[in-house]
Amino acid sequence: MEYQIQAPLIEEEIRQLRAGDYVYITGTIYTARDAAHKRMFEAWQQGEALPIDLQGNVIYYMGPSPAREGRPIGSAGPTTASRMDKYAPTFLDLGQKGMIGKGRRSSQVKEAIVRNGAIYFAAVGGAGAILSQVIKEAEVIAYDDLGTEAIRRLRVEKMPVIVAIDSQGNDIYEIAQQEYRK
Amino acid sequence: MREISCGEITECICKMCIQAAHFLSPDMEDILQQAKEKEIAPLGKQIxxxxxxxxxxxxxxxxxxxxxxxxxVFFLEVGQEVHITGGGLEDAVNEGVRRGYTEGYLRKSVVRDPLDRVNTGDNTPAIIHTRIVPGDKLCMTLAPKGFGSENMSRIVMLKPADGIEGVKKVILETVDLAGPNACPPMVVGVGVGGDFEKAALMAKHALTRETGKHSEIPYVEELEKEMLAKINDLGIGPAGLGGTVTALAVHIETYPTHIAGLPVAVNICCHANRHVTVEL
Incomplete structure (x- = not known):
């Protein structure tokens, strides 16, 4: 099935999505990868405020290449999500609703997805030029010193993703591989 | 002695970095086209x-x-009759990387220390493998390596008794574990023999071979074909979302080894198997 959805996410809407669905996301999402996750997690442990409000939001695991003049961003494909597995369950429990990345997740992340009615989308790895074109605005909003790993707010229009793990815990990487495995 | 200046090397490396990030070599373009024709999964074809x-x-x-x-990552073959003037070879290469990654708007992905993790800001230092060879040429191959696939690579020190079946098992297990994380369809570089670091180096070097071209050793060629078929039977498919094209090619290099050993290294590269070679 193909769907159009808005970000930030509404739980009732994402509960209808199933692993394998093709989804186009429009709206505001945030980027954070390894270093930003570590820093946000440590801030939370210290009881400090996080630089972004996680409630209902989507984090795109992505560190772009620099933008050329006149463009909002450079190449902008997903990075491997499992490196964020250590932090993701905590952020989901704090209200984050969606993740965009690539590759398999841990059982702890799956459990946190189900527990919170959240969702994990896969974008196509290595399609950074195409994905660059759906990003209409990009602004660094925290951790500027991290360079490509800074937290950015993005405005995306019809960003193409596939539901990798749905709110019930169905995992497309397991389902699809079994179908074609000899 | 033939003289090559550091300035000329830096200039050349700068262009190679920008070229590799934006254009795949014709062999990779051809093999991706063939993959699309072969893939039977509708979503796989779409990807x-x-x-x-x-x-x-x-x-x-x-x-x-x-x-x-x-x-x-560079493989440099320096002719022993070449005299490099105006500075150090490695400095010239790093200056080329610095300029290429800055002028070309490429991402700076290198941290100065594996544990304190502060970005160097210019993608240096490069990883440089240098061989001294006969002749008066300087041959430079650049293979910029993304870490989604690099992280899924492995090295295993098998026992001689494990034999060819052991080697096959290591290759298949590595690809299966890599799955969607390595951005399939992938190119699989394998080094068999040598010692610990020689096996890893061969696996990396194998990725720079013209994609899909087989080894000249008949049994290795057979092994490459068999492994490609078996990898594609794993069902991982494009982007790991299921399908019949998981790998585009398997390239295996071998080297003599010790009576007690059978090292096997598997270096995985994503579908953006970027490499550029220039001879000065």
Whole structure:
């Protein structure tokens, strides 16, 4: 099935999505990868405020290449999500609703997805030029010193993703591989 | 002695970095086209089309194929009759990387220390493998390496008794474990023999071979074909979303080894198997 959805996410809407669905996301999402996750997690442990409000939001695991003049961003494909597995369950429990990345997740992340009615989308790895074109605005909003790993707010229009793990815990990487495995 | 100046080397490396990030070599373009024809999964076919569109946009609009423009890995073959003037060879290479990654709007993905993790800001230092060879040429191959696939690579020190079946098992297990994380369809580089670091180096070097060209050793060629078929039977498919094209090619290099050993290294590369060679 193909769907159009808005970000930030509404739980009732994402509960209808199933692993394998093709989804186009429009709206505001945030980027954070390894270093930003570590820093946000440590801030939370210290009881400090996080630089972004996680409630209902989507984090795109992505560190772009620099933008050329006149463009909002450079190449902008997903990075491997499992490196964020250590932090993701905590952020989901704090209200984050969606993740965009690539590759398999841990059982702890799956459990946190189900527990919170959240969702994990896969974008196509290595399609950074195409994905660059759906990003209409990009602004660094925290951790500027991290360079490509800074937290950015993005405005995306019809960003193409596939539901990798749905709110019930169905995992497309397991389902699809079994179908074609000899 | 033939003289080559550091300035000339730096200039050349700068261009190679920008070229590699935006354009795949013709062998890779051909093999991706063939993959799309072979793939039977509808979603897999759609993803392979998306990768071809991505290549077109990358070249047309000068947006890197992938945001991970990699750590710059070089294989240099320095003719022993070459005299490099005006500075050090490695400095000249690093200056080329610095300029290429800055002027080309490429991502700076290198941290100065593996544990304190502060970005160097210019993608240096490069990883440079140098061989001294006969002749008066300088042959430079750049293979920028993304770490989605690099992280899924492995080295195993097998026992001689494990034999060819052991080698096959290591290759298949490594690809299966890599699955969607390594951005399939992948190119699989394998080094068998030598010692610990020689095996790893061969696996990396094998990725720079013209994609799909087989080893000249008949049994190795057979092994490459068998492994490609078995990898594609794993069902991982394009982007790991299921399908019949998981790998585009398997390249295996071998080297004599010790009576007690059978090292096997598997270096996985994503579908953006970027490499550029220039001879000065």
């Amino acid at each position: 392979l089309q998306q990768l071809q569109d991505n290549l077109e946009i990358a070249g047309r609009d000068m947006i890197p194929i992938c945001q991970d423009t990699g750590m710059a």
